[in-house]
Each structure stands twice: as C-alpha cells, then as structure tokens.
Amino acid sequence: MEPAGSQTAQLAALTNEMSADDALQKLMAGNQRFIYERSKSPNQTLSRLDEIMREQKPFATILGCSDSRVPIEVIFDQGLGDLFVIRVAGNIVTPTELASVEYGASVLKTRILFVLGHKNCGAVSATLKGGNLLGQMNMLIDSIQPAVDRSTQQPAIASKMPSAKTCFGRWSG
Structure with a gap:
C-alpha cells in the first residue's frame, strides 16, 4: 500500500496540477521501487499510448545522459507520457537541449526539471x-x-x- 501523499501525487498528475514537491516525491518513490526491485511499470499499455496520443501531460522534465545503462523511465518506474525526457551524451546543454527544456516547462507545463547524472559517463x-x-x-x-x-x-x-x-x-x- 502506498502512502497517502503518493496517491495524492498520482491523482494530481492526472490533471497536471501536481506541485513541484509532489513531482519530486513521485520521482523519488519510483526510484526507490526500482532500487528495491519492486517496480510497478505503470502506464505501459496500448490503452495508455492511445490516451497520450491525444494529449501528453508529463509531470517532469528530465535531462539525462544518452547512456543506454541509464534508462530514465525505468529507473524512476514511470510509464508512457509520464516524463518529458531529454537525453544527450554527457548531459550537456546546447541551445537545442535548452529549447527542449523550455518546451517542457512552457508548453507541456511540467512541474519540475530534474538533471540526472551518473557514474562512468x-x-x-x-x-x-x-x-x-x-x-x-x-x-x-x-x-x-x-x-x-x-x-x-x-x-x-x-x-x-x-x-x-x-x-x-x-x-x-
């Protein structure tokens, strides 16, 4: 059973009214599930894909490395349309990546920008x-x-x- 706070975060995500704190909590809760091998693999169905084809409402923008050993949706235990992911080797931010970050914030209204680094880049x-x-x-x-x-x-x-x-x-x- 999940804590009440995470249920609130899940409900808020459906309407894209999640706070930045709730978004961070949702990322961290998903990461804890991944770390302890209790992933739920949510929102990974064909019906979810149909749903987000009409409109996407990711709750977080994540800038991460393109390293195949760091699959962002997997390590945060999120599904289709939950995250707006920008991947580039070395986590560098050129004008192109910055434009994508701005798109996530201003058009998609993501609640948080999370920059994810990793070992052995x-x-x-x-x-x-x-x-x-x-x-x-x-x-x-x-x-x-x-x-x-x-x-x-x-x-x-x-x-x-x-x-x-x-x-x-x-x-x-």
Whole structure:
C-alpha cells in the first residue's frame, strides 16, 4: 500500500496540477521501487499510448545522459507520457537541449526539471582522458571541458581528489 501523499501525487498528475514537491516525491518513490526491485511499470499499455496520443501531460522534465545503462523511465518506474525526457551524451546543454527544456516547462507545463547524472559517463571519461574523438564527438568534449576545469580549480574539490582523472579512473564499468 502506498502512502497517502503518493496517491495524492498520482491523482494530481492526472490533471497536471501536481506541485513541484509532489513531482519530486513521485520521482523519488519510483526510484526507490526500482532500487528495491519492486517496480510497478505503470502506464505501459496500448490503452495508455492511445490516451497520450491525444494529449501528453508529463509531470517532469528530465535531462539525462544518452547512456543506454541509464534508462530514465525505468529507473524512476514511470510509464508512457509520464516524463518529458531529454537525453544527450554527457548531459550537456546546447541551445537545442535548452529549447527542449523550455518546451517542457512552457508548453507541456511540467512541474519540475530534474538533471540526472551518473557514474562512468563515457563522454566525461573521454574528456578526462583528453585527445581527439571522431567526427562531431569533439563537440561533447568541448562542452564538458570547462566544467572539468572549473571543478579541479575549486579548493574544496581539489583537496578531496588529487586529480579528476584519478578519481574518475577508480570507477569501472
């Protein structure tokens, strides 16, 4: 049985009147179900697909990495039309991604913007290793490098990790 707060959040989502706090609570509750292997896989039917073809009312915009190991609807235990998902390698925000975020907020009226990072990001790892990648992939590195530079120049961060390469290199997978 779910807590009364989550039932309220579910009802509010049907009318797109959910508060930002309720939206965050719904994301976190779904993530807890996923973590503890109790996913419900809601709203994943053909009738749901028919319903959202007429009008979509996602309750959250999520900016996440395009890494296939981080399937956003799955890790938040949400279904068709529940989330407006923007995925790009390295979680970078170019004018195109920003336009999508704005669309989620102003047109779809999502209640929250959630930026989801993850360990072992290939785009971040490639940036830390340096060098050139093929084709347009260097645009990712060019967008990520300033954040790496800023983080390694911050005394609070620099004192906790000898180098970004060392820290990130400890993670496998």
